[in-house]
Amino acid sequence: MRLLSWNVNGIRAGEKKGFLNWLDKESPDILCLQETKCHPSQLGDNLLKPQGYKTFWSAAEKAGYSGVAVYTKKEPRIVENGIGVKEFDSEGRTLMLEYDTFVLFNIYFPNGGAGNKRVPFKMSFYDAFLKRVEKLKKAGKKIIICGDVNTAHTEIDLARPKENQKNTGFLPEEREWMTKFINHGYVDTFRHFQKDGGQYSWWDYKTGARARNVGWRIDYFFISENLLPQLKSGFILSDVMGSDHCPVGIAVSL
Numbered sequence: 001m002r003l004l005s006w007n008v009n010g011i012r013a014g015e016k017k018g019f020l021n022w023l024d025k026e027s028p029d030i031l032c033l034q035e036t037k038c039h040p041s042q043l044g045d046n047l048l049k050p051q052g053y054k055t056f057w058s059a060a061e062k063a064g065y066s067g068v069a070v071y072t073k074k075e076p077r078i079v080e081n082g083i084g085v086k087e088f089d090s091e092g093r094t095l096m097l098e099y100d101t102f103v104l105f106n107i108y109f110p111n112g113g114a115g116n117k118r119v120p121f122k123m124s125f126y127d128a129f130l131k132r133v134e135k136l137k138k139a140g141k142k143i144i145i146c147g148d149v150n151t152a153h154t155e156i157d158l159a160r161p162k163e164n165q166k167n168t169g170f171l172p173e174e175r176e177w178m179t180k181f182i183n184h185g186y187v188d189t190f191r192h193f194q195k196d197g198g199q200y201s202w203w204d205y206k207t208g209a210r211a212r213n214v215g216w217r218i219d220y221f222f223i224s225e226n227l228l229p230q231l232k233s234g235f236i237l238s239d240v241m242g243s244d245h246c247p248v249g250i251a252v253s254l
Contacts, residue, residue: 001074001254004237005106005146007034007202007219007245011069015047017242023050028249029073032095032106034148036067058082060092067092068106068147074099083132088125101254102227103136105129107147112168119168122150126177134184143224144252145186148202148245150218153178153188156197157217159209169218181222189221189234189250199236202245210244221250230254 004026008014011033023031031053040048040057048055053071058081060066076097082089083096097104107129112119137143151174155161164170182188190199200215209215223231232251240246 001029002249002251003030003032003104003144003146003221004028004247004249005032005034005219005221006240006247007108007148007243009035009037009243009245011036011047012038012042014242019242020046020050022240022242023071027052028071030104031071032104032146033069033071034067034106034108036069037064038067039063056095056097058092058095061090065091066108068095068108070095070097070104070106072097076104083128085128087121088128093125094129098141099254102142102144105133105143105145105147107145107149109148109150111150112171112174116168116171119171119173122168123173123177126181130181130184137185137224140226141224142227143186144227144250145222146220146248148219149178151175151178152216152218157200159198159200159214159216169216185225186222187225187228187231189223189231190217190236190248191234192228192231193234199238201236201238201248205244219245219248221248223250223252227252 039059052073055071056079057069076099078098080096083094093108095106110122110125112122152158152170200217201219203210203215230253234250237247
């Protein structure tokens with residue numbers, strides 16, 4: 001099974017840039033999107049019902065903001081919108097799909113915001129999510145978590161770590177939470193296979209950073225440790241254009 005995750009920075013803009021052709025060519029079993037920036041009522045059937053897929057959407061109450069979606073060939077048993085906390089769920093950041101053999105979380109984690117003003121909100125979201133997913137893991141579920149985490153974990157996960165130590169996305173408390181999360185029994189799938197730096201998933205549009213590969217690795221697939229024997233690969237599709245992020249993915253036998 002091949003799963004992909006992509007912060008599309010607006011699915012309607014992505015459609016104009018060839019998103020549906022890309023989806024048809026890649027044909028992942030499951031595709032998780034973040035920052036869709038729309039309500040499904042604003043979309044046509046070409047995005048809502050592409051051939052071979054069922055789609056599920058979570059939209060923010062604020063128009064044109066946040067939002068996540070899942071395109072899946074495999075029918076889930078259960079779909080849940082949010083993590084059960086109103087202040088987070090109103091921003092359309094989470095979809096949980098439970099299948100027969102695993103549970104999938106697609107999440108657009110909060111950004112710390114200009115001047116780091118939203119870092120407390122971000123950290124509260126992190127903790128609420130960990131509490132939610134731990135209940136499932138302790139029940140013996142096999143779990144896949146993907147999305148834009150909005151934090152680079154270690155110095156090799158961004159091109160300029162020294163310059164960003166006081167900026168959200170690389171603050172000590174954000175990185176410490178990532179370490180805590182992994183220590184709870186979750187595997188960073190890309191780092192499981194690739195130990196070297198220089199591979200990123202987001203580049204700043206304004207500075208033309210992508211052409212110079214001055215990027216950040218802030219998009220992830222994590223799996224619970226009980227899925228590790230079934231993990232086949234973890235990768236970044238850095239050549240895919242259409243957003244300031246690129247897709248990331250895993251192959252797993254499920």
